[in-house]
Amino acid sequence: MVASLGLWALVAIQQSVCGHGAGLNSNSASINIRLHPTTNRPFAPLSKASHKQISLLDTGNSRSHLSVDKSAQAQELAERMSVVSNMRVKSQMLHALQYYGSVSIGTPPQHFKVIFDSGSGHLLVPSAKCDSAACDNHPRFWENKSSTAIPIAWADDPLKPATDDSDRDTQVLNFAMGDCVGQYVRDKVCLGGACADADFIVMTEESDDPFKFAEWDGVFGIGQSLTEAAEFNIFGVLSKQANPPLHRPVFAVYLGRRIEDEAEITFGDYREERMSAPLTWVNVSQEGYWQFQFTDITVGGKSTGMCRKYGKRQCQAVLDTGSSLMMGPHKELDRLITLLNFGNDTQRNCTKDLKFPTLGFVVAGKTFEMSPDDYMDRSHNPNAPTGVDTCWAHVMPVGDTGRGPIFVLGMPFMRAFYTVYNVRDKQIGIAPAKHDNAPAVSGSLAQRGATEVPLLAIRPAGADLGGDGKRLSNEKTIKAHSPTKSLDVSSKNVGKNVTLISNNSKASNLRATSTKQLK
Numbered sequence: 154m155v156a157s158l159g160l161w162a163l164v165a166i167q168q169s170v171c172g173h174g175a176g177l178n179s180n181s182a183s184i185n186i187r188l189h190p191t192t193n194r195p196f197a198p199l200s201k202a203s204h205k206q207i208s209l210l211d212t213g214n215s216r217s218h219l220s221v222d223k224s225a226q227a228q229e230l231a232e233r234m235s236v237v238s239n240m241r242v243k244s245q246m247l248h249a250l251q252y253y254g255s256v257s258i259g260t261p262p263q264h265f266k267v268i269f270d271s272g273s274g275h276l277l278v279p280s281a282k283c284d285s286a287a288c289d290n291h292p293r294f295w296e297n298k299s300s301t302a303i304p305i306a307w308a309d310d311p312l313k314p315a316t317d318d319s320d321r322d323t324q325v326l327n328f329a330m331g332d333c334v335g336q337y338v339r340d341k342v343c344l345g346g347a348c349a350d351a352d353f354i355v356m357t358e359e360s361d362d363p364f365k366f367a368e369w370d371g372v373f374g375i376g377q378s379l380t381e382a383a384e385f386n387i388f389g390v391l392s393k394q395a396n397p398p399l400h401r402p403v404f405a406v407y408l409g410r411r412i413e414d415e416a417e418i419t420f421g422d423y424r425e426e427r428m429s430a431p432l433t434w435v436n437v438s439q440e441g442y443w444q445f446q447f448t449d450i451t452v453g454g455k456s457t458g459m460c461r462k463y464g465k466r467q468c469q470a471v472l473d474t475g476s477s478l479m480m481g482p483h484k485e486l487d488r489l490i491t492l493l494n495f496g497n498d499t500q501r502n503c504t505k506d507l508k509f510p511t512l513g514f515v516v517a518g519k520t521f522e523m524s525p526d527d528y529m530d531r532s533h534n535p536n537a538p539t540g541v542d543t544c545w546a547h548v549m550p551v552g553d554t555g556r557g558p559i560f561v562l563g564m565p566f567m568r569a570f571y572t573v574y575n576v577r578d579k580q581i582g583i584a585p586a587k588h589d590n591a592p593a594v595s596g597s598l599a600q601r602g603a604t605e606v607p608l609l610a611i612r613p614a615g616a617d618l619g620g621d622g623k624r625l626s627n628e629k630t631i632k633a634h635s636p637t638k639s640l641d642v643s644s645k646n647v648g649k650n651v652t653l654i655s656n657n658s659k660a661s662n663l664r665a666t667s668t669k670q671l672k
Contacts, residue, residue, distance in 0.1 A: 250477040250564065252408070252416055253369040257343045258353070259299030265292060267373040269418050271406075271443055271474040271574070274379030276342065276387045277326070277335065278371035279364075280355035287359035291370040294355050296338060301350070305337035311352045311384040312339075324354055331360025342387055344420050347395040352384040375404060375474075377576065378440045391420065392576050402577040406474060408568045410526075410588050423573045423582070432573060432582035435517045442471040443574055444559075445581055450485075451520055452492040453510035459485050469559050470514070472572055472581065476563030478549045479528070485558070486550035493528075495546050503531065503544040514562070521583060527569040 253268045258278065265278045279288045281295040296302040306315035307322045315321045326333050335354035342351045356371070373387060380386050392402035399421030407427045408416045423432075438446045446467045450457045460468035480486070487497070494509050495501055509525035530545045537543070547565040573582035 251369070252474065254373075254418060256373055258294060259340050260301040261299075262341075262343060263292065263294055263299065265294075265370040266368070267371045268369050269373050269375055269474060271375050271472060272476070273372060273374035274376045275326075275374045275385055276351070276353035276371065277333070277356055277374075278353065279359065280335070280357045282355070282357045283359060285359045285364075287361050287364040288356075290365060291367075294338070296340075296355070299340055301341050303339040305339050305352055308337060308381040308385075311337070311382045314339075323357075326354075328360075328363055331362040331364070332358075333360065333364070334358040339384075342391070344391065347391060347397060347399060347421065349391045349394040349396065351387050351390040352382075353387065375574070376442055377437070377579070379442075388420065389576055395421070401575075403573055403575045405571065405573040405582075406567055407571055407586065408564060410568055414588070423571075427587055428571045428584040429587040430585050432571075432584045433517050433519050434580050434582050437579040437581065438469060440579065442473065443581055444469060444471045445516070446470075447514050447516045447560075448518075449515040450489065451511075451513035451515065451522070452489070454513070454522075457489070457492065459488070463558060471559060471561050472567070472574075473561050473563050474567065476561050478547050479560070479562050479565050480549045480551050481560040482558045483550045485560075486548055490546060490548060490550075493546055493548070495544075499546045499548055501544055502537070503542050504540055505542075507544075509544075514566075516583060521570055521585070523566070523569045528565050 251268055253266050255264060256267050256276070257264050267276070267278070279291050279293040281293045281297075283293060296304065304315040304318065304321065305311060306313055306317075306320070308324070321336050324335050324337070326335065333356045335356040337352055338355050339350060339352045341348050342353065359365075374380070375388050377386075377389075383389060388404060392399055401422050403421070403423060405419045405423035405427075406417075407419070407424070435445050438444050447470055448460050448467050450459050450468070481489075489512075490499055491497065492510070493512065494507070509529065511522045511524060512528050513520045513522040515521075528547055530547065531542050533542050569586060571584045571586040573584075574580075575582070
């Protein structure tokens, strides 16, 4: 079983989003997009973006169009964000699992597969101008084939069209394993049937890593205040200007317990049938990432008192769709691993008789408890004696962040809990996820224009921690629940997906490596 992803909180808010969100509208829309997990190279953008007249292949002079004040603001933001960026990269290198869905851009629409990343802000897709080898395997955005596309000259003037294609702001983005170069474009961006004009980046150059063998084409950032201007915050724009209007200024994330299960991101509403209890609302404690305060960690229902030493700040956590592990400061996580019955490592031999305690996070006065199956994998290695399995805790200690103690709650936490994000009121809602047989989209949601995009999920044979050679996918779920004809699950494409994933043998091998060796 693959583990879950997480969140944190500052203050409990006992109000529903509807109570202080957008009102009901018979023409409003909410979009439901299923997510596709893939094992691939780390994609997390590092917080080192720069706006330059420079190419990856050019080492000449560069200049910035940003003012001194805005450059200073960008630098401060980059420093603040770089801490979690590095943690995200370590998570993906150890356990590379990603989820992606679909977005369309332009008139007529051009379709792309994108990672919905709560740890970044921009929408990135390949440009038709890209002649890098990494772009050959992906659809590219053709500005001249969209009647609504407008090239944008400068990041600090996001509404002004470019008059000279050679005199435009060019953004260089750094990733864990490579880079990309892009320019700004404004066009119609659509999630399902809801569309709005927004600014995004078309990548004119891409390094082989992480793009060449990725099953996804780009990244759809759903973080807060992680872009140069509000016009680049895609969901922020959609929440205010979508046509038809979104029902609520929220998005919600649901991940199934296993790769074979459904996963989805819902825009404009949340689904109560995905929750086994009401949402608990908390305030965002610091904008940028979806960060909140929590007051304690419990093991086996008992307080550990780990957050007391941080005073009023308590513990700070970030909910991150781009992190496949749960991470935190060395001292706290080393102690936590011991309390979870893993000794001094995150991996150990285990039997069915060996018991592991629950793991809980106290958020807004409520304890959100994870079962052992939520925070660990258990699988049998054929070379091990009968009855002896390999158990691996999806917890990773990291060094001092330099920005105060931060816990990143990734996929293990998010599999256990349904999470909702209010972009207008800066609040996060958390509820225990309901993992029964996949419920159909509720009638009220469908009547408000919900759109569900079924996606193919594949785990290649041999990628399991314990050496399980069984291939896993959610193909049957897709065929059984979706009327769409746009998804090609032919044996040709399935084989291609397996090949691409299998190329990440390094990441697969790293999964079985003790996190102690990665400190």
